[in-house]
Amino acid sequence: MQFDVRLFALYRERAGSSIVTVNVPDDATVGDLSDAVRALHPRLAPPEVRIVVAVNAEYADDDQALSPGDEVCLIPPVSGGR
Amino acid sequence: MQFDVRLFALYRERAGSSIVTVNVPDDATVGDLSDAVRALHPRLAPPEVRIVVAVNAEYADDDQALSPGDEVCLIPPVSGGR
């Protein structure tokens, strides 16, 4: 399956692009897809940091299955603020 | 000493007047003056209830001494609210 993964904020700037296109096997999970993006852009985040993923505008677990046409986005930490 | 004691809200309505004039001895305290007003208007508040008094726009204890010219007001409970 091919996905046009959307990147925001810190990830967008580090990748130098707001869309990263990746190909993953048909049984790929969210974690597999996130790994595929990181393989293309190793400087997105340090290896020990998990990257949060949204599928169809909802937070997704790494073991969630993907379907063709899913909108996938990598979500940097939100501001928190005080 | 003679005082024109100001009444507000519930007390004003119960006394039917916003000013009650009372005479007290020269060594009278705030408590004495409050008692003098209550003697004139027994229905201001039930006998077991203490009436809060302000002297010169500041909350006063019952044993505080009075001086001629002090502005004395009887202060009903404030709204509290929630």
Add this chain to the structure above:
Amino acid sequence: MIILTDKPLDPVAVTDSVRKDGNGAVVTFLGTTRDNFGGKTVTRLEYEAYDVMAIKKMEEVRESLCADYCIEDIGIAHRTGRVDVGHISLVVAVASPHRIKAFEACHEAVNRIKTIVPIWKKEWFADGSRWVACEDHEFVDEAEHRHAHAERHAAAAGDD
């Protein structure tokens, strides 16, 4: 900004009075006339103030809050006289670099205002009125009278 007035209040002016470039959080409280109390329909409120002392006590609230919460300023505006349902009787605005203190200080400011500022609130219902928070100053026989009256009233209503 400390305001006591019988005119409509301006929440934006009170809020703007405390906004500063060093503050990232602004919390504004509006107290408005509710249309009911204890199940009864409220038609309007009436506020009466001992004005000189009320302003002095609002200043005290401002100073004590600024000291206790390390904030720069609080804006307080209180209305007197008749305030109809939905209209604003109290505005309190606090700004702070961070939101926790802004929320805490604003809430505490409202609590202190309602405790020490000599302003009294009368609720008007379709069938009468009462001064709020003056329960301790009711006479027992009056309370009994009202209670008996309420029971008669409830019984009558049940007949409909």
Add this chain to the structure above:
Amino acid sequence: MIILTDKPLDPVAVTDSVRKDGNGAVVTFLGTTRDNFGGKTVTRLEYEAYDVMAIKKMEEVRESLCADYCIEDIGIAHRTGRVDVGHISLVVAVASPHRIKAFEACHEAVNRIKTIVPIWKKEWFADGSRWVACEDHEFVDEAEHRHAHAERHAAAAGDD
């Protein structure tokens, strides 16, 4: 009322959207751009949103707060794009019959928004910028570089 926009926010409209005659307490929070962070001068902020999901998550915050605090409605407006010092990036308004719930619900709404809504904040300084809350996503070597740079900078400043 849920708003996500790159235009200036209108706090009065958001506040008015939740005012009802049955509510006696209205609490409004404004998040504004502070002129400093950690001792450094901030010149402006920039907000980027995943807009579809941001609106969805703001709706979730609204629904969860209304359920958890038994309030009728919350108004939320968030600005995106460049927000200069002193300008408003976030408005949250809550009304409730009583003030305790209004304060608590408004504060908790801001906390939830800052936790789950996908909107990112970039701080601009005179000498650079950083995405807020992305510390865990820094690389150790970058952190060391910045640290060494800061030390050199401090040493140079100490020379003056």
